[in-house]
Amino acid sequence: MQKRIEVAGIIALVCCLTAFMGKFNGTSWTQAIGHIGTYSSPRVADLNGDGTKDIIMGMGQLEFNHCDTAVIALDGKDGHVLWHASSRDQMFGSASFADLNGDGVADIVINGRSAELKAISGADGNILWEYFTPKNPKDSARFHDLYNFYNAQFIPDQNQDQIPEIIVSNGGDVLAAPHDTDRPPGSIMVISGRDGKLIARATTPDRKETYMSIVLNDLDRDGTLDVIFGTGGESIGGHLYRTTLDDILREDLSQSILLASSESKGFIAPPVLADINHDGTLDIIANAVDGRMLAIDGSTNREIWTVTIPDTEAYSSLAVGHFNEDNTPDFFGSFATGVWPDLSWSYQLMVNGKNGEILFRDSVGYYQTTTPVVADFNADGIDDALLPVNYQVVNLIWTYHHHLLMVFDFHNHSTYQIGASVPGLNVSSTPWIGDLDDDQLLDIVYATMGDSTNVSLTSGIHIRRLSTQIPITQPVRWGAYMGSHYDGVFAEETVK
Secondary structure (H helix, E strand, O other), rough: OOEHHHHHEEEHHHHHOEEEOOOOOOOEEEEEEEEEEEEOOOOEEEOOOOOEEEEEOOOOOOOOOEEEEEEEOOOOOOOEEEEEEEEEEOOOOOOOEOOOOOOOOEEEEEEOOOEEEEEOOOOOEEEEEEEOOOOOOOOHHHOOOOOEEOOEEEEEEOOOOOOEEEEEEEOOOOOOOOOOOOOOOOEEEEEEEOOOOEEEEEEOOOOOOOOOEEEEEEEOOOOOOEEEEEEOOOOEEEEEEEEEEEHOOHHHOOOEEEEEEEEOOOOOOOOEEEEOOOOOEEEEEEEEEOOEEEEOOOOOOOOEEEEEOOEEEOOOOOEEEOOOOOOOOOEEEEEEEEEEOEEEEEEEEEEEEOOEEEEEEEEOOOOOOOOEEEOOOOOOOOOEEEEEEEEEEEEEEEEEEEEEEEEEEEEEEEEEEEHHHHHHOOOOOOOEEEEEOOOOOEEEEEEEEOOOOOOOOOOOEEEEEEEEEEEOOOOOEEEOOOOOOOOEEEOOOOOO
16 A cells, blocks of 8 residues: 655745755756747757757737737747747647658647647748638638637648648637537547648537547557547536547547546546556546546546546646556646636645555645646656646735746655746646756756736746756656647657
8 A cells, every 4th residue: 555645735835845946057048028928838849950959839918819929939058039920819739740841840730719720830930831811800710610729639641642630629619608508519620731721520429519639549559540539618518538530530420439428517638548457558547627537448448447536627637657666657637626717726636547546635836727747856766746836925915926846756755846936827838848958967848927916918928948957867758748749648668
């Protein structure tokens, strides 16, 4: 039996935390960008061929507003702007990478509101294609049954042009009233990687909306890609489904396998795939908005275990790592106390992947929808998790907003801050951790929004690289939103 850990109310004692300031080397930097905000998570690729990975993020202003700097690429060495691209609305998604124009440089596919989905040249920031371009200022994406696009994945070439295609979900009518159940259905789409043309579009089988970035993999090794997707929302019931790429290409999801249901709320955060019963098949682990963490057998589609966290809701995904001394992947996540839209404090827990037992509980910071990331920060052979934390300092006149990065060391039963506290908040931008410049030392890239007294989508952002002296003794297992490979799959063979 693993020893249980209960560490309550750490954030109330934030001034007493033992801060691991470490020693940060000269390649740490901060880039400030004014008058915009971000909900996007940083992802990295070497765009300029200098051997250091560069940082790509989405951003934007208030909803329905054009933004000249909606996608940005920053030089990983010093943070200067390599290029930026504009958009019609917020680009809240995270970048996917493939060489779409054959120039040998990774290109970017990124997504956002109002049917924003575009491919951008990684070399110079030029737009390669946009899925939807309005014909006139009054031509709304809603008139074309198009809504938000979520994070895209690449699939093998389907139209014999030697370029990978894109699979992506679309849904979520931003103009729908919070408790209006009459909402347009979501869809799963396959789009040409070369020119952005539609190849196939399949409507959700329950005809409910979707907010989930899909995850896909050949779970049972039968040569057919399996696709996991979810429906429902904050106040609308929904389902978690499994289908195949073949059925999506046929534009028919009627044979989708129902994995889980929720009568009152849906499935929003993307699931993760990991083999937790050691049968050689990836299993499906997902958060439901109604405060459940579910593990589903990838071979049988049956429940392995379920953890219910009363009086909480979940909008963020899970981090995966080996947090104890067995060889089964474990899961760490953050849940919100309250009922949407009245969500306040955060509640974190780590779950034993073998049996669903809760091994760690904490309640740290105001709720935000970032996902933890995972690395072995202290080189003890057991994974640790890093979580962005927002907190407030209140006096008689002002409320001051602050942000810090906290490491959860499950093996040594401790929690500590890394780096300095900074003004502002992180609302939903999961950090990236890994080795940007191949020096075998851990880098952390993260973004905050606003300052200590003003936090909004027009208050500016700070993107930071912390170059630590922490040695990377084993590959980073879960180093970004949706994992080190950006696909939601936990593979034992991971990247540095």
